[in-house]
Structure formats: C-alpha cells, structure tokens
Amino acid sequence: MNIKNILKIVAIIGALTQCAWAGTSPAGKVEANRVAEVALVSTKNHSNPFMEVELDAVVTRPDGTQVRVPGFWNGGNDWRIRYSSDQIGWHTWRTECSDAGDSCLHGAIGSIEVVPSTSDNPLFRHGPPRVAGDQRHFEHADGTPFFWLGDTWWKCLCKRMTWEGFQILTADRKAKGFSVVQIVCGPYPDEGFLEPSLENEGGLPYESVKFDKINPKYFDYADRRLKHLADAGIAPAIVGAWGRGDCNSMQAIGAAGLKRHWRYLVARYGAYPVFWILAGEIPEETKWGQGPWSEVAKYLRSIDPYHRLLTCHTGSGRRGAKGDTNLIDYDMVGGNHDQQVAVADKTLAIVATAYAKDPPMPVLVGETCYEGHMQQGFGDVQRRIFWGNMLSGAAGHTYGAAGIWHASVEGNPGCASSAFGGSKVYDWTTWNEGMNYPGSTQLGIGKKLLEKYPWSRFEPHPEWAPGCIAAGIPGEVRFIYLPRRNIYNWAGPEIKNLEPNVNWHVYYFDPATGRKFDQGILKAQVKSGDNLAKSVDFKKDVPSPQDWVMIFERMK
Numbered sequence: 001m002n003i004k005n006i007l008k009i010v011a012i013i014g015a016l017t018q019c020a021w022a023g024t025s026p027a028g029k030v031e032a033n034r035v036a037e038v039a040l041v042s043t044k045n046h047s048n049p050f051m052e053v054e055l056d057a058v059v060t061r062p063d064g065t066q067v068r069v070p071g072f073w074n075g076g077n078d079w080r081i082r083y084s085s086d087q088i089g090w091h092t093w094r095t096e097c098s099d100a101g102d103s104c105l106h107g108a109i110g111s112i113e114v115v116p117s118t119s120d121n122p123l124f125r126h127g128p129p130r131v132a133g134d135q136r137h138f139e140h141a142d143g144t145p146f147f148w149l150g151d152t153w154w155k156c157l158c159k160r161m162t163w164e165g166f167q168i169l170t171a172d173r174k175a176k177g178f179s180v181v182q183i184v185c186g187p188y189p190d191e192g193f194l195e196p197s198l199e200n201e202g203g204l205p206y207e208s209v210k211f212d213k214i215n216p217k218y219f220d221y222a223d224r225r226l227k228h229l230a231d232a233g234i235a236p237a238i239v240g241a242w243g244r245g246d247c248n249s250m251q252a253i254g255a256a257g258l259k260r261h262w263r264y265l266v267a268r269y270g271a272y273p274v275f276w277i278l279a280g281e282i283p284e285e286t287k288w289g290q291g292p293w294s295e296v297a298k299y300l301r302s303i304d305p306y307h308r309l310l311t312c313h314t315g316s317g318r319r320g321a322k323g324d325t326n327l328i329d330y331d332m333v334g335g336n337h338d339q340q341v342a343v344a345d346k347t348l349a350i351v352a353t354a355y356a357k358d359p360p361m362p363v364l365v366g367e368t369c370y371e372g373h374m375q376q377g378f379g380d381v382q383r384r385i386f387w388g389n390m391l392s393g394a395a396g397h398t399y400g401a402a403g404i405w406h407a408s409v410e411g412n413p414g415c416a417s418s419a420f421g422g423s424k425v426y427d428w429t430t431w432n433e434g435m436n437y438p439g440s441t442q443l444g445i446g447k448k449l450l451e452k453y454p455w456s457r458f459e460p461h462p463e464w465a466p467g468c469i470a471a472g473i474p475g476e477v478r479f480i481y482l483p484r485r486n487i488y489n490w491a492g493p494e495i496k497n498l499e500p501n502v503n504w505h506v507y508y509f510d511p512a513t514g515r516k517f518d519q520g521i522l523k524a525q526v527k528s529g530d531n532l533a534k535s536v537d538f539k540k541d542v543p544s545p546q547d548w549v550m551i552f553e554r555m556k
Contacts, residue, residue: 028110032086032117033124033141035227035271040095042077043104049073050214050260054098055105057081059305062089062114067305071095072267075216079105084271084306085114086127086141121233122146128273129235129309131329135360137395137456138309138330145456148364148396149447150180150237151440152405154280155188157222159200160414161407161431166225169404172435174232176444181229182277182366182398184239185222185269186249186261189280190406190415192422193252197414211257219268230272237275239313240265243282243293250282255295262300270306277332277366278312287318289325297327313366317354330395331361335368335385339377342369343483348388348469352460355393362395371439372402372429380484382439383511383547386446387481391471393460399443402427403434438512445514449549453477465550468493475499478552481511482542490541493550497535500525503555506538508548517543521555 030036038057046052055071071081085091090111097106119125127141129148138146151173156166173181186205187193193209202217226236240262241249249258258279278286278297286293293312301310309329317331318324331354336342347368354363368385369377382399389397402408406415408430415426457473464470465480472478482493498504506519519540526533542548 150398152400320357
C-alpha cells in the first residue's frame, strides 16, 4: 500500500472519530441490559431534521445476528443511538442515514463491549420482561418469574409532578413492591391536544398537533424520569397516545404522525426494560389486526429491534376467532371506575373470558376502580379486585389512586375532563394524599405473599370453594379468597375436594395487614397412592368478619 492510500485511510478514520463520537471513546463498555449511548454530530443543517432525516444503526451481535436500531434527533446537530443487550462480548455497529451525503451520520462505525451485570436490580441482573414459556405469565430474560404489579401514573411526565416529587413517589412504590408504572409519553386523556398542562420542564413534546415538529427538550426531561424508574427496578409501561372520542389521537394526529411518534419513542426508550402500550381506550379490533390503529401497531412491531412486549388499553380482551392476527403480546383489559361494578361477577368475568381465549396469552387488568376516585374504591375494594384477578388467571394487576394518575397538586387537579366540557373535576385529591392510600400497601402485601409460592404455576379452580375465588396447584398449594361480607358473619368458606393423601398446613392470611392466623395441620386420611379414598372437605370460621385469604400448603 502506498503512502497516499495510508494517509487517506488515516484521514477517514480521523473524520469518523471526530464526527461519530464528539469527544467520547470510540469503544464503549456497558454492563448487560444497561443502555449504551452513541452521540453523533451531523455535518448538515436541516430545517426540520425530525421530518427530513432517518438514522439507523445496524448492529452485529457476538452471535453473528444483526439488528437495526433506530436513532433519534436530539436537537441542533446532535443525534443519538441507544443500545442494550444481554449478549456478552463485542457488538459492532455501522450507521445508515436517509441522507447519504451526511458523512458523519452515514457510514459511521464503532463497537460496544457488553460485560456481565454486577447489578442487584432485577431488570438488569435478570434482564427485561418477556412472555414466559407457558404463555400465561411474564418472566425476565433469564427465566426468573416477573410479577407485574403496576401503578397508574398517566400524567406524571408533566411539570405539575416535580422531579423531587417523582423521586419520592418512585421510592414509595419501590418500597411497596411495585414493578411496573404505566405512564403516558404523548397526548393525555381528558385533555385537548398540546394544552399547556401537558408541558414538562422542557415544554410541550410537539409544536404541531400533526406531530411533524418535535421538541427534543421535552424528551430530555422525560428521559430523566423514565430512566429513574428503570434504575429503581420499576419497568415503565409507556403509553404512546389516547384514543377515546374526546381525545382521539388517530383523528387529530393521523396514522403517519403516530408512526413518527412511535419511531421516536422506540429510538429513545426501546433499549430500556420497557413495556409498550400502543394507546389508551382504543377500539378492541386493534388487538386482532383491524382498524386504523392496527397499522400503527404493525409499524411499531416492525421497527422495534428489542421486541418489547406490546399491548393496547381496551375494555375487553381478544376476539379469539379462528384466523385472527394477534398484534399484541399480552392482553390488557379493563375493569370499572364504579366500585360496585368493579367488584361484580360480570366484571371479574372479563379476565376469566380473556384467559380462556386461544392461543394463550398473559392477561391483566390495566385500569379499574382507582382508590379514592370520587371518594370511593378504598382498601377492601382494591383487595377484592386484586385477589379476584390474580386467582382468576391474571399475570399481574395494575392499581391506581386518585391524585397520582393525574399528577394533582394543590389548586391544580389536572383532571378537568374535556369529555365534560373541561369544567368537571374528578378529584381534588393531591398525589401526596393518593400515595398514602392503604390499597397500595395492601396490594404489595398480597404480591409478597404470592411470591413465597410458585404463583406463576397457579391455575384457577373455582370448584374448590363455592362463593369464593380459588387458584393454586392441585396436591401442592391452594389459595382461597373470601370477599368481605356483612358484619357479624364469622362463617368460613367450605373447601371442597382436598386430596386425602396430603398433610395440609392451613392458615388464614389478613390481606389488609399481613397477619397470619394458624389453623393447624389437616392430616392425610389415607396413605399416598390410595386411589379409592374419598376427597376431604374443610370448613372453619374466619378470625373476624372481613375479607380473608385462606392458604393450604402441602407439608413436606
């Protein structure tokens, strides 16, 4: 090779280093499942880079497979690529830009070394959530069960919820055992598009209702909050838009604008351990590939290199008809904001019906009676909804509290619904007040109890206890939930068809406090293997008139 060619190669390498890395090391190192960020500086000025330029990085992983990772414009001439992986080793990347004449965005190269995780954060140590092998539950990437206990923070990216407040609320939910936060990064429910109430510290996310002029500063501040959740071990479930009649994003923004929005969300947040919720309150037909929202869902699936789990927020589950194309990975269904309807058999049947559909899929309630919403739905209602769903086959449950979902502060409730002309306020409860409602603690207590058992193997067994809700593993463990009834009623549930060759330890569990009331040992009536023996029934009064969980655990 002659000296002229050598000098040319040196010049190209120098230019790539200067363009692509803007002063950072050309070989990054990051722990497994953590986010590596590549900064690139464009050589061209565009009047609207968000609309005029698309940037991808083609990443070759250690096993030889390739993924295409979307990049995003971060303001000025600043472009970023975020990447994460659980594959240990060197990951090389090369950029492809729709403007091939931009020498610093097109054809830039680099590498990232992924090293083993040293974190005690389950999202990083065990990997992001995925659908488990039984198709009924979630698990981490390494197979560790993932229990979805979600909280509803729809509007908590706005500046009413200060950064300090966001950290306080995160710490509270982490301490109580929450593992997911549902949060809107886009237009809010109950509001007009791009109203000032949507602003965070960086302003509004877009300058046009058609989502054709973005404000990256908004997303800089959203970054800080979403990253904080992940760093706390809480997976953000990011909602891209809303679709109800009074806040119909499809009608106002259009499919093209929603696709641009979702490309940007995938580029900025897909490398984090997130769930995707396409939009809130959209037609159920989206789930099986029909209607205008399905076009956006298909696009989202096509550009997400990480295949983060996707659903949409609707009232009921999949249709389950032969030949349906399921665009979702988990089936999110609704309850009811009225406490009397929320605990009714017909509402619980929504979960049971969705659970019975084929092919199997994780099912959970994503929105139901918020605690304290219009001063109803407090602790015992929240417990009944949680235990009813969890023992009917749900893969998890999402709670919500008045004050929190709308980021309410004193004097500004943030929930004057445009559905009622923008003048009717749901709740004046502040987020600080809602944070301390008892239901959030009690659902955390329930999750902690279930995690002591192989809860991900539980199946519904309503025949075990008429009038109650029951699930478990035959011959191994039974959970029976007895809802609260009238006062002065100490009658315990009648448990049917206990296996006669098992020694059972029985106790009542107070779902409000976590107290245990031991009921002793129910000894086996016959020897193991005797198939002619009759099953055993059991009945014992409850410790006091309230709701109870009765647990039967096989003695070892």
